[in-house]
Amino acid sequence: MSHKILSKKQLCPNVYLADIEAPLVSAVARPGQFVIVCLFGEYSERIPLTIAGKDSQKGTIRLIWQAVGKSTVELAELRVGDNVENILGPLGRPTHIEKVGTVVCIGGGIGGAPLLPIATAMKQIGNKVINILGARTKELLILEDEFKKISDELIVVTDDGSYGKKALVTGPLDEICQRTPKPNLAVAIGPAIMMKFCCATTKKYDVPTVVSLNTIMIDGTGMCGGCRVEVGGQTKFVCVDGPEFDGHKVNFDLMMRRMQAYRKQEQQALEEYKKHKCKIGLDK
Numbered sequence: 555m556s557h558k559i560l561s562k563k564q565l566c567p568n569v570y571l572a573d574i575e576a577p578l579v580s581a582v583a584r585p586g587q588f589v590i591v592c593l594f595g596e597y598s599e600r601i602p603l604t605i606a607g608k609d610s611q612k613g614t615i616r617l618i619w620q621a622v623g624k625s626t627v628e629l630a631e632l633r634v635g636d637n638v639e640n641i642l643g644p645l646g647r648p649t650h651i652e653k654v655g656t657v658v659c660i661g662g663g664i665g666g667a668p669l670l671p672i673a674t675a676m677k678q679i680g681n682k683v684i685n686i687l688g689a690r691t692k693e694l695l696i697l698e699d700e701f702k703k704i705s706d707e708l709i710v711v712t713d714d715g716s717y718g719k720k721a722l723v724t725g726p727l728d729e730i731c732q733r734t735p736k737p738n739l740a741v742a743i744g745p746a747i748m749m750k751f752c753c754a755t756t757k758k759y760d761v762p763t764v765v766s767l768n769t770i771m772i773d774g775t776g777m778c779g780g781c782r783v784e785v786g787g788q789t790k791f792v793c794v795d796g797p798e799f800d801g802h803k804v805n806f807d808l809m810m811r812r813m814q815a816y817r818k819q820e821q822q823a824l825e826e827y828k829k830h831k832c833k834i835g836l837d838k
Contacts, residue, residue: 662744
């Protein structure tokens with residue numbers, strides 16, 4: 555079953571958004587879940603992408619991704635009207651949405667995409683939602699307007715100070731955790747190193763913290779073991795046990811080492827693709 559791209563736009567350098575026909579997925583998907591995308595059929599690389607939104611009436615899901623490897627670059631080069639051959643999902647355990655009081659949501663870079671439906675659901679159920687968005691520069695900030703709509707408080711930081719406050723996301727997070735009363739829950743999604751230090755910050759104040767992990771993943775159904783992580787001293791599989799875990803129990807250092815396992819091959823595949831890809835029609 556092919557899935558037509560109905561709309562597509564570029565959010566910032568190398569980051570794209572697309573609404574894609576996937577009625578079976580859209581009908582049952584919940585915040586925190588993801589799909590496995592195969593662009594051109596069974597011999598394509600399997601790409602795990604978080605569902606950043608959906609429209610059940612239209613039968614569409616929204617994907618937001620960063621073009622960093624061969625397959626994500628290929629996806630970025632598809633146009634409205636083109637088809638994605640296979641979309642498997644929804645996969646993973648959905649976010650536990652509960653009215654707890656005050657929830658602080660932290661999104662780093664592309665992590666804002668999977669965070670948005672979670673923060674939205676937390677707001678809709680009656681929580682006070684404080685959102686912290688971080689990016690290296692103003693140019694790389696995404697989804698600010700969408701977060702404004704569902705925020706009781708929105709804090710934007712950039713590494714270089716080109717927009718919002720000049721700070722890392724852990725700066726305002728630390729300040730918020732010192733408030734009385736402190737947040738009842740934190741949700742952090744972004745680069746592994748960011749999530750690690752967010753968890754170190756909230757742990758000082760005993761604020762429960764959920765993270766969504768983006769490990770290497772192949773089949774997405776728990777069979778290959780490529781996505782395994784250590785949580786609380788036990789082996790877990792991100793695709794079926796997660797992608798969300800208690801951030802205070804995740805061994806981030808081990809996870810980050812495992813994520814480097816195929817970096818050389820990934821870079822080589824992208825270089826070869828750019829060198830040999832067919833350029834017919836790309837100027838249209």
